[in-house]
Amino acid sequence: MKRARDKAVDDGIRIRAIARLLAIGIAGSPDECWIWPRPWKGHRYGQLSVNKIKFYVHRLSYEHHHGPLLDGEEVCHSCDTPLCWNPRHLWAGTHAQNMADMADKGRHRVGMRWRGEDNANAKLTADNVKEIRKCKNSDRVEAKRYGVSRALIRKIRAGEVWKCAL
Numbered sequence: 001m002k003r004a005r006d007k008a009v010d011d012g013i014r015i016r017a018i019a020r021l022l023a024i025g026i027a028g029s030p031d032e033c034w035i036w037p038r039p040w041k042g043h044r045y046g047q048l049s050v051n052k053i054k055f056y057v058h059r060l061s062y063e064h065h066h067g068p069l070l071d072g073e074e075v076c077h078s079c080d081t082p083l084c085w086n087p088r089h090l091w092a093g094t095h096a097q098n099m100a101d102m103a104d105k106g107r108h109r110v111g112m113r114w115r116g117e118d119n120a121n122a123k124l125t126a127d128n129v130k131e132i133r134k135c136k137n138s139d140r141v142e143a144k145r146y147g148v149s150r151a152l153i154r155k156i157r158a159g160e161v162w163k164c165a166l
């Protein structure tokens with residue numbers, strides 16, 4: 001079975017894949033995870049197939065709600081729930097973009113398109129997370145610096161949350 005290279009997929013097939021996503025998936029409230037109801041055995045992420053082409057449901061959902069992904073962009077879950085397809089829990093970005101933008105203005109939220117503003121993890125960006133993992137400050141210092149709990153800093157450093165940014 002082929003894996004969909006997003007751009008190469010025929011529009012008709014893509015439209016059918018999105019129709020299937022919306023027919024099978026059950027959209028919950030804006031804040032909760034929308035768990036894909038038909039996981040495939042042995043696969044972490046929700047998938048569906050149309051004409052023997054496989055699609056990841058989180059990628060489909062992201063593109064349907066937020067527009068096409070750029071080349072090399074990846075869709076990650078701010079909720080760390082692989083079967084979730086709630087578009088508010090999905091963000092996209094590339095490593096290269098982040099680096100270029102960071103160097104550009106020293107801003108922190110660029111290169112990363114944020115869709116999870118109401119999510120508990122949304123106070124931090126992937127760049128913040130990388131910085132937190134790299135630096136040697138205590139959990140307390142980092143928690144204060146970013147205005148988040150020490151428990152969250154601990155979880156980030158232990159790799160329990162924000163696995164996408166590892």
Ligand SMILES: [Zn+2]
Nearest residue numbers: 033079084089
């Ligand atoms: Zn979620």
